[in-house]
Amino acid sequence: MRSGDFKQSYGELVALTDSRPVWLWSAILVVALIAAPYMLNSYALSFLIIILITGVGALGLNILTGYTGLISLGHVGFLVTGAYAYAVTVSKYGMPPIVGFLAAGIVPALASLVVGAPSLRLKGLYLAITTLAFSFIINTVILEARTLTNGARGISVQRPEIFGVSFDSDTAFTHLCLGFAIVTLFATLNIRRSRVGRAFVAIRDNDIAARVMGINLHAYKLFAFVTSAFITGIAGALYGIYLSFVSVEGFPFLLSIEALAILIVGGLGSALGAVLGTILIVLLPEATRFTFSLFSAQMDALFSTGAQELKSMLYGLVIILFLRFQPRGLVGAWHDIRRTWVNWPLRY
Amino acid sequence: MTPLLTVENVSKSFGGLKAVSGVSLNVTQGEVCSVIGPNGAGKTTLFNVISGVLRPTEGRILFNGTDLASVSSSRFAAIGIGRTFQNLALFKHGTAVENILTGRHTHLRSSVIDAVLYFGRTRREEIAARKQVEEIIEFLEIEHIRDAIVGTLSYGQQKRVELARALACEPKLLLLDEMVSGMNQEETEDIARFVLDIRDELGITVLMIEHEMRIVMDISDRVHVLNFGRKIAEGTPAEVRRDPAVAEAYLGGNRSDAGAKVSA
Numbered sequence A: 001m002r003s004g005d006f007k008q009s010y011g012e013l014v015a016l017t018d019s020r021p022v023w024l025w026s027a028i029l030v031v032a033l034i035a036a037p038y039m040l041n042s043y044a045l046s047f048l049i050i051i052l053i054t055g056v057g058a059l060g061l062n063i064l065t066g067y068t069g070l071i072s073l074g075h076v077g078f079l080v081t082g083a084y085a086y087a088v089t090v091s092k093y094g095m096p097p098i099v100g101f102l103a104a105g106i107v108p109a110l111a112s113l114v115v116g117a118p119s120l121r122l123k124g125l126y127l128a129i130t131t132l133a134f135s136f137i138i139n140t141v142i143l144e145a146r147t148l149t150n151g152a153r154g155i156s157v158q159r160p161e162i163f164g165v166s167f168d169s170d171t172a173f174t175h176l177c178l179g180f181a182i183v184t185l186f187a188t189l190n191i192r193r194s195r196v197g198r199a200f201v202a203i204r205d206n207d208i209a210a211r212v213m214g215i216n217l218h219a220y221k222l223f224a225f226v227t228s229a230f231i232t233g234i235a236g237a238l239y240g241i242y243l244s245f246v247s248v249e250g251f252p253f254l255l256s257i258e259a260l261a262i263l264i265v266g267g268l269g270s271a272l273g274a275v276l277g278t279i280l281i282v283l284l285p286e287a288t289r290f291t292f293s294l295f296s297a298q299m300d301a302l303f304s305t306g307a308q309e310l311k312s313m314l315y316g317l318v319i320i321l322f323l324r325f326q327p328r329g330l331v332g333a334w335h336d337i338r339r340t341w342v343n344w345p346l347r348y
Numbered sequence B: 001m002t003p004l005l006t007v008e009n010v011s012k013s014f015g016g017l018k019a020v021s022g023v024s025l026n027v028t029q030g031e032v033c034s035v036i037g038p039n040g041a042g043k044t045t046l047f048n049v050i051s052g053v054l055r056p057t058e059g060r061i062l063f064n065g066t067d068l069a070s071v072s073s074s075r076f077a078a079i080g081i082g083r084t085f086q087n088l089a090l091f092k093h094g095t096a097v098e099n100i101l102t103g104r105h106t107h108l109r110s111s112v113i114d115a116v117l118y119f120g121r122t123r124r125e126e127i128a129a130r131k132q133v134e135e136i137i138e139f140l141e142i143e144h145i146r147d148a149i150v151g152t153l154s155y156g157q158q159k160r161v162e163l164a165r166a167l168a169c170e171p172k173l174l175l176l177d178e179m180v181s182g183m184n185q186e187e188t189e190d191i192a193r194f195v196l197d198i199r200d201e202l203g204i205t206v207l208m209i210e211h212e213m214r215i216v217m218d219i220s221d222r223v224h225v226l227n228f229g230r231k232i233a234e235g236t237p238a239e240v241r242r243d244p245a246v247a248e249a250y251l252g253g254n255r256s257d258a259g260a261k262v263s264a
Ligand SMILES: Nc1ncnc2c1ncn2[C@@H]1O[C@H](COP(=O)(O)OP(=O)(O)OP(=O)(O)O)[C@@H](O)[C@H]1O
Pocket: B014, B017, B019, B037, B038, B039, B040, B041, B042, B043, B044, B045, B046, B086
């Protein structure tokens, strides 16, 4: 806490940040991200795209698990539902991509009511298992509903053209993902600083007190489910477009674990944490592969053949390490560093 | 004068245990009322049924003429019942301001979509809420801890934030469950002063559970005494102090030190 903090008006008190440097650095970062596709090679660019898409999904899960404290092991279910909603409306029925994106949000949101409503009374492990079951049921439904989804054959998806602007090139598609990521981040931060976000956090921290404050637990848990599923579904559509092919195999259960790992590594209940966690978790397998490849070519080969298995081991490892040594995640570490910095040497 | 709160023959059982048993009491608008009794007498359980945390097994509770049985538990705040908890129930990762803002919940309207956009009316509403919170902060003299994470505050400070959060609900009836337990002399006197100010300046009726007899005797208009779930006495502080059944309950109960306090 800086001693010089002196707020001028109540408007500033409810602002996202009252710090000019924060706005300035955010603006610089956005400009850098817009410029990035022109500088990066296609290999590096693919990581940027994945980070942006994964970030949207992580922010979605953050609303349910981070803010509201409802653990979901089945978030891949919303991801795949969103991807199919987009693919079916746009690729199969030839509707405009805007409609596809809307469907990618709304269909998972409706699906979340189906899984959310019966799990309102469940907590912790029971809820986690219910959501897990949901994601497997969704897969079965998709495989069975062949007329709509082509079953196991999947649906190929083209990069969209929206209002006459083509997002076909990697550069343009990066910009599209960047747009979605920024909008999602603002939406999340706005929710958090409003009545709705406070209700979510109240339910997480003390549900009895929350109810005494007049918060309708059932309604707000469903709001959290719906909002979370909507955002996650959009991420699913983007991922499907990126893969240019939507199938059940494209959305393995590992993605649910990856999303949880992101939140734990970043710091549960923080939008900034979700962003930092996304960057770390997306780059981690690649960084590990690179490190090992310095030592032997065999390790490198192992990484390309057993990628999934090694990824799940890595995620498990970082989850354990963070829970043990840095339970508040990267955001917690960042706050500690900043406090040390502000108070150094003995600012007061 | 019609009472603000009428508790009629209320019982609450947990399995075989009757924690509250056939309790009746009235709280009149503008009163400071106390509920006292030895440990385990059922005081908190009584508060839980009045505030909708638990439902009574028998009996009826009327608030402002409304039968609370017909009110869903998340609407108790909206109709004007606020409370604090014996064991702190703050949202511990949030700042004091955020906690108190949460108390404004029923007075704000924004939907999820409004919240996402955070624009126009939503923003104005948040600013207004922030202003009201600032007034409560000033009222309870907690300016210096407004931005602190409540989990890092002292017990007494956390209790005060909880009181602020309950006030943010703008209740008509405020239930305070052992506000001053674990507080030092000075903090206790502050709370006594606040309770009277809450009644006199904000016009809020107060029903409080207290073990600290000094504050009970000093500031209550009426005192209700519970023992083993039953009401054994009721009256002004002076009447209750003279009641032999009360002294008996405290002396015979597991909290013998309180007996001395009653007659003190
Ligand atoms: N949720 C519950 N489930 C089972 N028993 C309970 C529950 N809540 C309270 N009790 C029991 O009911 C009785 C009354 O408890 P209560 O908390 O109302 O007492 P109290 O008067 O507030 O005591 P204290 O002064 O210690 O706070 C106790 O025997 C307690 O163990």
